[in-house]
Amino acid sequence: MFQIYCPYCEELREEEEFHPKGEAHIARPLDPEACSDEEWGDYLFFRDNPRGVHHELWVHAVGCRKFFNITRHTVSYEILETYRMGEQPTITAESVSGDLAGRESAATARQEGVRA
Amino acid sequence: MSNVNIYDSRADAAIPAESPLAFSYHRSGAPAAGAASRVVLRERPFLGHLILRGGAIVLDEAVRDELGMNLPGRPQGLVLDASGERSIQWLSPDEWLLIVPGGEEFALEGRLRERLGDASFAIVNVSGGQTLLELEGDAVPELLMKSVIYDAHPQHFPVGKGVTTVFAKTTTILRRPDESRWELVIRRSFADYCYRWLLDAGEEYAIGVVAA
Numbered sequence: 370m371f372q373i374y375c376p377y378c379e380e381l382r383e384e385e386e387f388h389p390k391g392e393a394h395i396a397r398p399l400d401p402e403a404c405s406d407e408e409w410g411d412y413l414f415f416r417d418n419p420r421g422v423h424h425e426l427w428v429h430a431v432g433c434r435k436f437f438n439i440t441r442h443t444v445s446y447e448i449l450e451t452y453r454m455g456e457q458p459t460i461t462a463e464s465v466s467g468d469l470a471g472r473e474s475a476a477t478a479r480q481e482g483v484r485a
Numbered sequence: 486m487s488n489v490n491i492y493d494s495r496a497d498a499a500i501p502a503e504s505p506l507a508f509s510y511h512r513s514g515a516p517a518a519g520a521a522s523r524v525v526l527r528e529r530p531f532l533g534h535l536i537l538r539g540g541a542i543v544l545d546e547a548v549r550d551e552l553g554m555n556l557p558g559r560p561q562g563l564v565l566d567a568s569g570e571r572s573i574q575w576l577s578p579d580e581w582l583l584i585v586p587g588g589e590e591f592a593l594e595g596r597l598r599e600r601l602g603d604a605s606f607a608i609v610n611v612s613g614g615q616t617l618l619e620l621e622g623d624a625v626p627e628l629l630m631k632s633v634i635y636d637a638h639p640q641h642f643p644v645g646k647g648v649t650t651v652f653a654k655t656t657t658i659l660r661r662p663d664e665s666r667w668e669l670v671i672r673r674s675f676a677d678y679c680y681r682w683l684l685d686a687g688e689e690y691a692i693g694v695v696a697a
């Protein structure tokens with residue numbers, strides 16, 4: 370079970386109270402009428418599926434019922450930070466590529482070891 | 486004042502009102518509270534529950550003028566007035582639950598609307614949708630630890646705190662107005678389920694029920 374810090378309730382709560390809502394920071398095109406089909410299709414249907422740091426939208430469904438963002442590592446499942454709507458993450462794939470690279474390669478080695 | 490059409494949803498006194506647990510008492514029984522009871526369950530039906538939404542500053546001003554209580558500004562805050570009959574709880578950054586004695590809520594809603602005027606706000610009377618259960622006794626934290634996912638240890642749950650969380654397989658608002666009492670605000674449609682869960686979970690503490 371995760372213990373997730375809700376930035377609105379300002380404390381750690383059980384994962385059971387939350388629900389993930391997909392990728393965060395997807396901006397609606399400012400002028401939808403002027404979009405090409407490809408741009409509109411990208412906006413509606415295409416999502417990143419990175420190996421590593423990922424920004425996600427979550428909702429504190431049983432609790433304050435507010436949406437907020439989580440920066441999560443998709444390999445280790447580690448939650449690196451949570452922040453309110455409208456704010457920008459302080460931890461991004463670029464900023465952690467240095468210090469997380471070692472940890473990730475260790476995790477990969479472990480997985481491959483299991484598979485072999 | 487906003488041109489919202491509000492009406493008094495409380496029926497005339499001539500019509501007998503049934504508590505949300507009336508059928509549960511009938512079907513599941515109500516074990517009497519005795520000297521051995523380490524948990525006593527009391528229902529507080531027919532209270533006035535109002536949901537206030539809007540900016541904290543304008544609502545705080547209106548509530549302070551009307552009821553003489555401050556709006557809890559910090560998350561998980563619960564404030565009671567001097568008599569302990571009226572309470573306001575923080576539910577979310579722009580949402581509060583105000584509970585007043587039954588019958589007061591309609592007039593109060595009108596007075597708050599009058600005071601708030603053209604400010605951006607919403608007041609919803611949810612009295613019919615939820616009910617309040619009161620738990621008292623030294624084993625209440627133990628009973629809650631079996632029932633809610635939130636940490637109900639008294640050290641982690643001081644007086645004046647209230648959270649919305651998961652209770653058994655439903656949701657509840659759990660709050661602690663004073664040292665000895667804990668309150669559960671539950672949905673009316675889940676009242677029977679919660680009641681039977683509490684009877685079962687409280688059996689080992691010889692739970693007693695004081696019917697409303």
